[in-house]
Amino acid sequence: MRAVRRRRDERGAAATTFVVGMTVVLLACAGLVVDGGGALNARMKLADEVEQAARAGAQMIDETQLRENGVVRLNELAAEQRALEYLRERGHPNPYADAGLTSIVVTSDDMVEPTLLSLIAVPPFDIHATATAEAETQ
Template sequence: MTTLGRRGAALRHAAPRSGGASRDRGTVSLYVVLFTPVVFLLAGLLVDGGLAIHARQRAADMAEQAARAGANEIDLAALRATGEPVVDPGRARAAACELLTAYGDEVAGADCAASTQEVTVTVRITVEPQFLAIFPGFGAFTMTSDATARPVTGAAA
């Protein structure tokens, strides 16, 4: 009977006390409540940061294409007379802006400028955040890019 008594005593000492278990109740809930906004914020920075990078690259692509289209508008009479490519500023500006209007609502704003030597285009794209919009202070933002193109002949390298 001594063996059983000892086993019973060992089991009695190993049993958890009811007072210690109640102190840990709700600890996981507290961590979930505190860290959920942090996880959403980090996910928002990842997703919306990617959207911002993509919008910047897209604006740069649009600006480059429009500037090239404008730089293709060479004054042929001046080219034949001097042998140097000279941009027709009026046609160059119109060609650059016309290309940007083909993108439709994707372009939030654009500026096209042309001289006889180069065409400069600035494109603005508005990005609506997908994740960060749930947090106050995070609204739509604009990404801007510009590009300049000059006419080049086969002789210039």
């Protein structure tokens, strides 16, 4: 009878190990779906905001050059300031903007904290977006 009891005890331990293992795997899969989707959504939102900041900066045309010479040029300092202001208003603490004569490049980084994956020690996701806009008149 003792031999039979030992076998049942061992099968219970194996089943418990299997259930615990499967729980971890299912949690990781759910975390990939939830946190991965959240990171993709945050990346798309950041890209949209960076594009809008570049457009806002590209609107800062040097009006004097346009009126006197008919040349479309950016007021570089005003373009950079407008793009950076746009992103800071939306909560991006360290954006970067670089304006040239006719275009502006805007870059921003962000971090997305995982919710489910943080339970298994996955670090935050770093996301990055860059956009370029050109000055035009029509």
